[in-house]
Amino acid sequence: MKKKYFLFVFALAIAWLFISPAVFAQYEKTEESGDKLAYVKQQPYETVKVTTPAGKVVKNVILMIGDGMGLTQVSTAWVANHGNLNIDNFPVIGLKRTYAANKLITDSGAAGTALATGKKTNYHSVGVDTAGNSIPSLTDLASEKGLSTAVVVTCNLSDATPSAFCASNKDRDNEEEIAADYLNCNVDYIFGGGRNQFYKRKDGRNLFKEMEAKGYQVCFTWEETAKIETGKVFSVLDDGQLPLYPERGEVFKDATLHALSLLSGSEKGFFAMFEGSRIDDCGHWHDIPALINEMADFDQTIGRVLQWAEKDGETLVIVLADHETGGLTLLGGDISKGEVKGHYSTGSHSGIHVPVYAWGPGAEEFAGIYENTDIFNKIAGLLKLK
Ligand SMILES: [Zn+2]
Incomplete structure (x- = not known):
């Protein structure tokens, strides 16, 4: 009997040797499908711990938007990074309603316009009210008051969120018209993708030449951009949007820190x-591994920004989403392995409240439950823009 038992266990062990790669291979395969199950083997990145400066007043405001970054996207990133995020440093948390003027489920155009201008507008509008009138954004108002300004994105500059800050149009799809609005936006540091809308245009204009005539240093590579130590920057690194992380490299972090170093000389402060x-694209595609990568780049950038702000002492840092994308649910996983199991419920956006994280002088203003338009009101109030 003993010998039989031994043989049985031995046979089981041999069988497991053949079965186990199949079990692990299944995880590998599901990572590719990305829809309902993802297994992430990547090593967690290091996070920072920062101390909130006490007793200072707000001179500068940094608004960091995770497009489509609802609470589940943040939670997913937290599990995937083995239970640590730089976002964990934020002492003040709020919840923000996201609906548009004419629709419960917003797009990034109406959502970005609410943040940038303090006005709810129609679905697909950017930088205009519901009647189609152009309305000033935080970057317009800050620049009028003599503050320096920056807009750094990884999508096309003519895409919805940057457009809400730099352009005015009833329809976000009028990307060539939106690109032309950059000539009048006066933002000091502009970085992103989407070259095509600036020079491969139906009207034949080359907006890069026009931006140069306006005093911008126009760059098409990060190497050129990084050399700039002063003056206005217009850096567009790709014909379309920048590639996904990690394929695009560290340019989002680098451009963010570069913008801060150029803006920090501003006597009156900056926005x-x-x-x-x-992050939004990953929700539309139902791609959890891509989401984890995009969230890693965004959260690592948050860590770098917080370290910068800790040294500066007079900077308020706000991290939020314009809306949630994909109706993502976190269904399981393992924190110690960085394993995540999730499920998406829509190919579009969802209508839930999204989190607002605030750190630094003035942060306490962001506690509570409020409208997306209140982000504008709070920032404009703290920077005395109104
Ligand atoms: Zn979207």
């Missing part, structure tokens, strides 16, 4: 908007 634009 900067940095967007992790492509």
Whole structure:
């Protein structure tokens, strides 16, 4: 009997040797499908711990937007990074309603316009009210008051979120018209993708030449951009949007830190908007591994920004989403392995409240439950823009 038992266990062990690669291979395969199950083997990245400066007043505001980054996207990133995020540093949390003027489920155009201008507008509108009138954004108002400004994104500059800050149009799809609005936006540091809308145009204009005539240093590579130590920057690194992380490299972090170093000389302070634009795409595609990569780049950038702000002492940092994308649910996983199991419920956006994280002087203003338009009101109030 003993010998039989031994043989049985031995046979089981041999069988497991053949079965186990299949079990693990299944995980590998599901990572590719991305829809309902993802297994992430990547090593977790290091996070930072920062101390909130006490007793200072707000001189600068950094608004970091994770496009489509609902609470589940943040939770998913947290599990995938083995239970640590730079976002964990934020002491003040709020919840923000996201609906548009004419629709419960917003797009990034109406959502970005609410953040940038303090007005709810129609689905697909950017930088205009519901009647189609152009309305000033935080970057317009800050620049009029003598503050420096920056807009750094990983999508096309003519895409919805940057357009809400830099352009005015009833329809976000009029990307060539939107691109032309950059000539009048006066933002000091502009970085993103989407060259085509600036020079392969139906009207034959080359907006890069026109931006140069306006005093911008126009760059098409990161190497050129990084050399700039002063003056206005217009850096467009790709014909379309920038590739997904990690394929695009560290340019989002680098451009964010570069913008901060150029803006920090501003006597009256600055307002900067940095967007992790492509978190939204992952929701539309139902791609959890891509989401984890995009969230890693965004959260690592948050860590770098917080370290910068800790040294500066007079900078308020706000991290939020314009809306949630994909109706993502976190269904299981393992924190110690960085394993995530999730499920998407829509190919579009969802209508839930999204989190607002605030750190630094003035942060306490962002506690509570409020409208997306209140983000504008709070920032404009703290920077005395109104
Ligand atoms: Zn979207």
